[in-house]
Amino acid sequence: MASPTLDGAPLFLAALLLPLRLLGLSSRLLRGGSDRVRSLGIRSVVLFAFVSIRLSAIFALSDTSPSERGALLSELEDLRLKASQLELVLEVSTRTFNSKILDLEERDKVVKEMEEKIRIMENALYELKGSNSDLLNTEVRIGALEKEVISLSLSLTHTHTIQIRLYIQLLFEQSAKNKDSIWSLELSNDKAKEKMEIVASEVEKASLLIIHVLFLGPSNLHIENIVTEQWIQIRQLEQAFQSTKMMAANVLKRNKQKEQNKILWPTKETVNKVVQFIRGIGRFEASEFNLLDSFFLRASFSKTDTPRAYDHFKAWILFAQNCHYEVLELLHLHSDVPSAQQQGSIHAAALARIVIFPSLLQKAINTSIKT
Known part of the structure; x- marks a missing residue:
């Protein structure tokens, strides 16, 4: 009898400790965790429950008869099958639970x-x-700005129409002045052209005379110098004539452009230009310029230098007159030579041209200086 009690003592302790283990596992499951931990905990709970049932059955079988032991063993087998079924159901439920999660x-x-x-x-x-x-706010602002612009435009049209009319009148007056100045320039241009034609004809005559005089005596070097100086003056006169012609053409172009622009109504920019033009007229100071300034050394001179140039021209004229007297003496000396008799008509024409040329040249210079 002592041996069965001693063998049953450990089983009794195991039966007492297993429920405590089951309580600890259940508390862990209630606290929560991952799905894997939960599945392992459930399996361990089922395993410990099955072991506790087996131990209790074994503990009970130690004190029972063989017939009762067989019945208990069959019951234990049934319980094992049910536990395996429960495990399968638990696995299926855990899978469905995980899928739902x-x-x-x-x-x-x-x-x-x-x-x-x-x-x-x-x-x-x-x-x-x-x-x-x-x-909406921007639309409202735009509408307000449009109203302000309309009101400002109306006020400007009422206040500035008189000023614009005055500016237009001033423009017409200035265009009339420009026409008068253009007319005067055209007249001066025509006069200069006539003078140039006269001087060119006289120069042609003088050139023919000088060609004949070159063969008469030792004074031909002086005559050549005079001729070269006169040709230089003629070139300068031609250049001055071209410059005045270009100036007149530019003024005519500007006048045509202004007449074309008269039809257009003046805008704000044109009004500003008119104001600047009128102010510039008050500050305008005409530069000292004369037609004869461009005749000397291809450069411009002021009016204070014209007397010096005129004195220089007088010296040239005196030199030409001296040469003229020398040529007359040479012609008089060679008048008895037979060759001179054969060329009497040529000498007479040359003599007439030499006598007339200095007076004509001096007259042309005096008239050009007065103009």
Whole structure:
């Protein structure tokens, strides 16, 4: 009898300690954790329950008869089968539970994405409302600005029409003055052209005379110098004539452009230009310029230098007259030579041209200086 009690003592202790283990495992399951930990905990609980049942059965069988032991063993076998079935059911339930958890997590993600989209759409709607309000404000501002512009334009038209008319009248007066100046320039141009033609004809005559005189005596070097100086003066006269002609053409072009622009109604820019032009007329000072200034050394001179140039011309004329007297003496000396008799008509023409040329040249210079 002592041996069965001693053998049953450890079994009794195991039967007492197993429920405590089961309570600890159940508390862990209740606290929560991952799905894997939960499945392992459930399996351990079932295993410990099965072991406790087996131990209690073995402990009971130690004190029972053989027939009762067989019945208990059959019951234990049934319980084992039921425990295996329960394990299968538990696995299936854990799988379904895990799948449902995954579905819930996916749904949570979808819900979060939808919430984010809704938030973005709400922000966009708020921004659209703000932009619509800004558009309304801008439209109101534009309308107010248009009204202000209309009122300002009306006030400007009432206040500045008189000034614009005065400016137009001044423009017409100035155009009339320009026409008068153009007419005077054309007259001076015609006069200069006539003088140039006269001087050119006289120069041609003098050139023919000088060609014949070159063969008469030792004074031909002086005559050549005079001829070269006269040709230089003629070139300078031609240049001055071309410059005056170009100036007259430019003035005519400007006058034509102004007459074409008279038809157009003056804008703000033209009014400003007119004001600047009128102010510039008050400050304008005509530069000292004379037609004869461009005749000397191809440069311009002031009026204070014209007497010096005139004295220089007088010296040239005196030199030409001296040469003229020398030529007359040479012609008189060679008048008895037979060759001179053969060329009497040529000498007479040359003599007439030499006598007339200095007086004509002096007259042309005096008239050009007076003009």
